[in-house]
Amino acid sequence: xxxxxxATSGFERADTPxxxxxxxxxxxxxxxxxxxxxxxxxxxxxxxxxxVLGNFATGVTVITALDGPAPVGFTCQAFTSLSLDPPMVxxxxxxxxxxxxxxxxxxxxxxxxxxxxxxxxxxxxxARGADRFAGVxxxxxxxxxxxxxxxxxxxxxxxxxxxxxxxxxxxxxxxxALSVQREAAPLVYHRGAFANCFPLANTGALPRxx
Ligand SMILES: Cc1cc2nc3c(=O)[nH]c(=O)nc-3n(C[C@H](O)[C@H](O)[C@H](O)COP(=O)(O)O)c2cc1C
Numbered sequence: 001x002x003x004x005x006x007a008t009s010g011f012e013r014a015d016t017p018x019x020x021x022x023x024x025x026x027x028x029x030x031x032x033x034x035x036x037x038x039x040x041x042x043x044x045x046x047x048x049x050x051x052v053l054g055n056f057a058t059g060v061t062v063i064t065a066l067d068g069p070a071p072v073g074f075t076c077q078a079f080t081s082l083s084l085d086p087p088m089v090x091x092x093x094x095x096x097x098x099x100x101x102x103x104x105x106x107x108x109x110x111x112x113x114x115x116x117x118x119x120x121x122x123x124x125x126x127a128r129g130a131d132r133f134a135g136v137x138x139x140x141x142x143x144x145x146x147x148x149x150x151x152x153x154x155x156x157x158x159x160x161x162x163x164x165x166x167x168x169x170x171x172x173x174x175x176x177a178l179s180v181q182r183e184a185a186p187l188v189y190h191r192g193a194f195a196n197c198f199p200l201a202n203t204g205a206l207p208r209x210x
Pocket of ligand 1: 060073074075076077078079092093094096097098099100122123125126127128189
């Protein structure tokens with residue numbers, strides 16, 4: 001059995017209810033670490049990390065909640081679909097974020113997937129010190145969270161858990177309601193700038209895996 005096979009079986013063990021989370025790689029057999037022998041010993045500097053990771057293009061979301069009567073929200077690209085059955089999503093939020101504790105206290109949040117023409121909202125919900133909702137049209141999701149007018153889709157969630165991870169926290173949510181609000185191109189973020197997204201012709205069908 002090579003390192004890769006061992007890593008897979010280790011994950012399965014961590015996935016059983018009897019095993020404590022979070023799963024960490026030192027749970028793997030020593031030989032599994034051989035796959036990482038070529039990694040440098042020193043951690044890359046933040047600027048280098050940003051430069052390289054910025055090549056991974058993402059969509060952009062605004063994650064919202066209600067803090068009492070006050071709508072709150074922040075721009076988030078670190079959002080992902082997590083589980084199909086049960087339906088779950090996750091996002092990563094900075095530990096310095098002032099919105100983070102307000103979302104956790106609300107116990108629920110709504111993910112707004114931004115359209116190509118909503119880059120102004122992206123900037124607005126990333127700026128500190130402004131009333132982010134001033135002049136923004138929104139309505140309440142079934143769970144009571146703000147849905148921004150004109151977003152492509154919204155996903156209404158309750159908070160399942162939050163896991164500290166470095167200078168961020170991974171927030172996991174159970175999806176309670178969701179809908180497509182508009183057919184339009186998405187807003188894409190790539191290498192620190194907004195980008196186009198268009199379909200490629202003649203690329204063949206993809207297997208349906210998720
Ligand atoms: C395109 C873009 C993507 C961002 N993605 C994230 C993210 O995934 N997680 C995060 O914590 N902050 C992200 N930010 C930064 C936050 O939006 C911003 O720092 C945050 O809203 C600060 O305000 P707060 O303290 O009120 O939360 C992103 C900003 C931009 C412009």
